[in-house]
Amino acid sequence: MIIDLHTHSRFSDGTQSPAELIAEAAARGIAVIGLTDHDTTSGWDEAGEAAHDAGIGLVRGMEVSCRFEGISVHLLSYLHDPRGAELTDVVADARDGRMVRTRAIVERLAEDYPITWDFVLSCTGEDATIGRPHIADALVTLGIVEHRGAAFESLLSVGSRYYVSLPTISPLRAIRLIHEAGGVAVFAHPRAASRGRVVPDSGLQAMIAAGLDGIEVDHRDNPLPDRAELRRTALDHGLLVTGSSDYHGTGKPNRLGEHSTSLDVFERLLDRASGIECLGFDRIGF
Structure with missing residues (x-):
């Protein structure tokens, strides 16, 4: 079983x-x-x-x-x-905080890469708890990284200059x-x-x-x-x-x-x- x-x-x-x-x-x-x-x-x-x-x-x-x-x-x-x-x-407060944090990461990434908040939203499901995985999916779709894992190992890692704590x-x-x-x-x-x-x-x-x-x-x-x-x-x-x-x-x-x-x-x-x-x-x- x-x-x-x-x-x-x-x-x-x-x-x-x-x-x-x-x-x-x-x-x-x-x-x-x-x-x-x-x-x-x-x-x-x-x-x-x-x-x-x-x-x-x-x-x-x-x-x-x-x-x-x-x-x-x-x-x-x-x-x-x-x-x-x-x-x-x-x-619910955590979800709101995660949204603010995720948007801040996207804004930092947008300074160097062709990514927008609207594009990230287009890569998520309705009512999803939006976070770094959705940014990673957007980065993959844009051809900036090969897969989610690569995004978390580089641009979305804790040590990255684009990272924002939750x-x-x-x-x-x-x-x-x-x-x-x-x-x-x-x-x-x-x-x-x-x-x-x-x-x-x-x-x-x-x-x-x-x-x-x-x-x-x-x-x-x-x-x-x-x-x-x-x-x-x-x-x-x-x-x-x-x-x-x-x-x-x-x-x-x-x-x-x-x-x-x-x-x-x-x-x-x-x-x-x-x-x-x-x-x-x-x-x-x-």
């Missing part, structure tokens, strides 16, 4: 609609898929309808942008109820807000050094003390030796150990279902959630 709890649609930086994503998941024999777009739940309704028609389980979630002592942190929030939650207001909240606060909304908080790809600086052990311990529920261990960006260490940490602190693809369609090389979460861990995740239900739970065949 493949349970892939980390994917993205066009509502953030994926290349497929939620319905297209669900259809591919069903075709690949995935039993449960988690839709976790960046700082938005806009794709939930479409994904829910598609999952019902496809007969697979859907975990509605969101990837929350955070920062710990200047280091980027992504928290996966699973099964939280967005209605009336402070978390919803916070991520205003975000502390993961410690985010964990509290996720719990208040009835959700489950999992630290996404914590050792992804290829993306930039990673949170030190002291930061991970602080997140655990704040109530972190789990760690995304099996992820292609976590080196194998680090995964073993993360498993030990999770075991020592009673944390959930998840595995996911972080699938973005054609936006990244990640393959849908390339890592999976065990059924036992998934059931424990569902037990911890008090916000909303896993859609299609009764059809999964547990």
Whole structure:
């Protein structure tokens, strides 16, 4: 049983609609898929309808942008109820901040390259959480770079003169807000050094003390030796150990279902959630 709890649609930086994503998941024999777009739940309704028609389980979630002592942190929030939650207001502010930041990057790039804000918008989906991946797609379309990865390694890297930092909240606060909304908080790809600086052990311990529920261990960006260490940490602190693809369609090389979460861990995740239900739970065949 493949349970892939980390994917993205066009509502953030994926290349497929939620319905297209669900259809591919069903075709690949995935039993449960988690839709976790960046700082938005806009794709939930479409994904829910598609999952019902496809007969697979859907975990509605969101990837929350955070920062710990200047280091980027992504928290996966699973099964939280967005209605009336402070978390919803916070991520709405984050979306606004991301838009301002993205536009500022484009303005800097426009000083040296033939790129405009309107062109970047034309490369995004409706209601998408616009960010650097969309700038990267525009740069690819314009022939300035060969692919998204090349853009992030050069013009959009943290060390680039075009880079603008993203205003975000502390993961410690985010964990509290996720719990208040009835959700489950999992630290996404914590050792992804290829993306930039990673949170030190002291930061991970602080997140655990704040109530972190789990760690995304099996992820292609976590080196194998680090995964073993993360498993030990999770075991020592009673944390959930998840595995996911972080699938973005054609936006990244990640393959849908390339890592999976065990059924036992998934059931424990569902037990911890008090916000909303896993859609299609009764059809999964547990």
